[in-house]
Amino acid sequence: MSDRDPDxxxxxxxxxxxxxxxxxxxxxxxxxxILFACSTCLYVWRSTExxxxxxxxxxxxxFRLLPQQLADLPILPAIQSPAAKADSG
Amino acid sequence: xxxxxxxxxxxxxxxxxxxxxxITDEVSLEPDLGAAACALTQLGExxxxxxxxxxxxYQNARVVMNVHGSWPNHALALGMDRDAPPRDQFHxxxxxxxxxxxxxxxxxxxxxxxxxxxxxxxxxxxxxxxRLNRGDGGHFLDKACAVSRDPDDPDNxxxxxxxxxxxxxxxxxxxxxxxxxxxDIAIHLAHAERRGEDLPVAIALGTDPIVTLMGATPMLxxxxxxxxxxxxxxxxxxxxxxxxxxxxxxxxxYVLEGRMLAGQRELEGPFGEFPGYYSxxxxxxxxxxxxxxxxxxxxxxxxYVGRPWTEIDYLQAMTTSAPIYAQLSADFPEVSAVNALxxxxxxxxVSTKTRYGGFAKAVGLRVxxxxxxxxxxxxxxxVDDNVDPFDLKQVMWAISVKVNPDHDVVIxxxxxxxxxxxxxxxxxxxxxxxxxxxxPMAPDVRGDYGQELDTPQHTDEWRTRLAxxxxxxx
Numbered sequence: 001m002s003d004r005d006p007d008x009x010x011x012x013x014x015x016x017x018x019x020x021x022x023x024x025x026x027x028x029x030x031x032x033x034i035l036f037a038c039s040t041c042l043y044v045w046r047s048t049e050x051x052x053x054x055x056x057x058x059x060x061x062x063f064r065l066l067p068q069q070l071a072d073l074p075i076l077p078a079i080q081s082p083a084a085k086a087d088s089g
Numbered sequence: 090x091x092x093x094x095x096x097x098x099x100x101x102x103x104x105x106x107x108x109x110x111x112i113t114d115e116v117s118l119e120p121d122l123g124a125a126a127c128a129l130t131q132l133g134e135x136x137x138x139x140x141x142x143x144x145x146x147y148q149n150a151r152v153v154m155n156v157h158g159s160w161p162n163h164a165l166a167l168g169m170d171r172d173a174p175p176r177d178q179f180h181x182x183x184x185x186x187x188x189x190x191x192x193x194x195x196x197x198x199x200x201x202x203x204x205x206x207x208x209x210x211x212x213x214x215x216x217x218x219x220r221l222n223r224g225d226g227g228h229f230l231d232k233a234c235a236v237s238r239d240p241d242d243p244d245n246x247x248x249x250x251x252x253x254x255x256x257x258x259x260x261x262x263x264x265x266x267x268x269x270x271x272x273d274i275a276i277h278l279a280h281a282e283r284r285g286e287d288l289p290v291a292i293a294l295g296t297d298p299i300v301t302l303m304g305a306t307p308m309l310x311x312x313x314x315x316x317x318x319x320x321x322x323x324x325x326x327x328x329x330x331x332x333x334x335x336x337x338x339x340x341x342x343y344v345l346e347g348r349m350l351a352g353q354r355e356l357e358g359p360f361g362e363f364p365g366y367y368s369x370x371x372x373x374x375x376x377x378x379x380x381x382x383x384x385x386x387x388x389x390x391x392x393y394v395g396r397p398w399t400e401i402d403y404l405q406a407m408t409t410s411a412p413i414y415a416q417l418s419a420d421f422p423e424v425s426a427v428n429a430l431x432x433x434x435x436x437x438x439v440s441t442k443t444r445y446g447g448f449a450k451a452v453g454l455r456v457x458x459x460x461x462x463x464x465x466x467x468x469x470x471x472v473d474d475n476v477d478p479f480d481l482k483q484v485m486w487a488i489s490v491k492v493n494p495d496h497d498v499v500i501x502x503x504x505x506x507x508x509x510x511x512x513x514x515x516x517x518x519x520x521x522x523x524x525x526x527x528x529p530m531a532p533d534v535r536g537d538y539g540q541e542l543d544t545p546q547h548t549d550e551w552r553t554r555l556a557x558x559x560x561x562x563x
Binding site for chain 2: 048074076
């Protein structure tokens with residue numbers, strides 16, 4: 001099946017199209033697969049996955065992200081500031 | 090009840106009962122594991138657990154899925170006969186739940202301590218991680234119990250928390266965790282952040298079947314899941330302690346120890362969630378793992394989450410119904426059972442005796458005001474005591490003949506609902522509906538309900554006899 005051929009090039013993140021890609025892991029039994037990761041949107045994909053998960057042009061529209069969207073994502077739960085110590089100062 | 094000291098013992102019982110399917114042919118991590126587990130949920134209400142032992146790229150990895158994913162498996166987890174109907178499983182669960190607190194026992198040694206990795210931790214080497222659904226942003230641990238203590242009250246065992254939160258693997262030793270303000274672990278994190286400290290956490294994966302159900306049960310902040318597990322199984326629940334003082338299930342396959350990082354939130358998601366929709370992306374807290382302990386040849390346990398019904402709906406079934414029942418029956422002892430199986434209780438069916446006209450609607454309103462009902466219970470159906478709320482054929486009969494929409498449907502505007510409900514407008518707000526499908530009672534005299542059919546004499550005896558004969562034929 002063509003969509004199971006290992007893709008070892010991975011120039012671009014399928015989800016956010018950034019080129020901040022590295023090899024995250026390789027299969028414990030050598031040669032079975034390579035796991036890629038994008039340091040911009042934290043997406044990971046395996047060289048043996050169906051094409052829609054590893055090819056930016058086939059990645060489903062609904063799941064795509066733009067790097068500039070990331071800063072606007074809601075924060076949960078709200079970050080608590082360290083309480084000022086009563087005896088400080 | 091029959092108890093299981095670990096996942097392996099439970100798998101052996103499932104196997105013996107014909108409820109474990111072993112796949113020894115080679116499978117891919119994607120899409121095979123998710124696809125097979127999803128397909129299992131489409132094969133009826135008695136589908137077995139599934140174990141994969143030949144996973145592409147791994148020497149000895151084993152993955153199990155659908156361990157709780159059918160009524161027979163759920164019954165066996167509760168130590169019941171595999172054929173126990175859901176209503177009996179509900180009453181079994183409620184019986185244990187109302188015995189709180191049970192006991193738990195700390196022991197020094199546990200099988201998960203056998204192999205320790207405490208430098209250069211790489212979860213990718215240690216676990217067969219995989220994507221479940223095509224739109225998931227990565228790999229998730231979705232059936233692990235996260236344990237934490239209140240840093241403001243660290244010696245209080247009752248404030249220790251054990252919960253199942255989805256955990257996205259974002260790096261060799263880095264996880265994201267979905268923790269919203271309502272979660273107990275978020276309270277612990279808030280206390281740690283105010284102290285300017287990271288929050289120590291332990292994550293147990295591949296546990297006995299009871300503690301998984303406890304991790305999925307909404308409990309009060311000062312109720313400890315291990316005491317509930319002890320109450321449910323009627324004997325002390327066994328845990329072992331990490332060096333940081335966190336109690337983890339004795340029978341865990343993997344134990345990950347690390348810290349939730351104070352002040353950090355990071356992109357997480359999406360993940361295909363239990364309402365049957367993806368969660369979208371948020372910035373959630375982050376956990377750094379310092380140490381992984383595991384049994385020899387550990388078993389990786391995962392739950393398939395998809396459009397209902399899937400295994401997660403069994404994990405959220407009686408664990409959701411029992412707390413609602415406990416609150417409801419404290420006010421209204423007439424209530425006999427609560428079915429909150431549908432999408433974590435977005436739909437709730439209650440069976441009750443009725444005292445007088447209008448009573449059932451009051452019971453329905455009380456459901457909305459239970460702790461869980463505040464975020465769920467969008468549709469509440471109230472049926473008579475002689476209708477099994479877990480048997481939808483009976484519930485549909487009650488709706489068919491007992492309901493006159495002009496009198497029996499109450500709609501309340503603008504109430505709170507879980508933000509994961511896609512129907513919220515705006516998100517987190519929905520109208521809620523009570524359907525009174527009980528027989529009208531004086532002074533609410535409507536319809537003609539004079540001569541309801543019952544069963545022929547001795548039907549109950551025949552049912553017992555025939556069920557036994559049918560079972561013997563298997």
